[in-house]
Amino acid sequence: MEEKAPEKEILSVFKVQPGKMGRIIGKNGVSILTIKKSCNAEILIRGENGPHDKVLIIGPVKQVRKAAGLLRGRL
Structure with a gap:
């Protein structure tokens, strides 16, 4: 196997x-x-010394691309 x-x-x-x-x-x-559940990717919100301005997406390539597309759609 x-x-x-x-x-x-x-x-x-x-x-x-x-x-x-x-x-x-x-x-x-x-x-x-909802995006996290539908993509099965880890999504973290971060910012450097101030307001949050970055979203980190970690996971398999296909899931990361799907999450990025959904995030773009929210903007």
């Missing part, structure tokens, strides 16, 4: 314009949670 090799994981950084993070997160975090 052949075992499948684990899929290669990547990290993608999605930059968000100032004032637009609310569209990504959604009311009570509903939008970001």
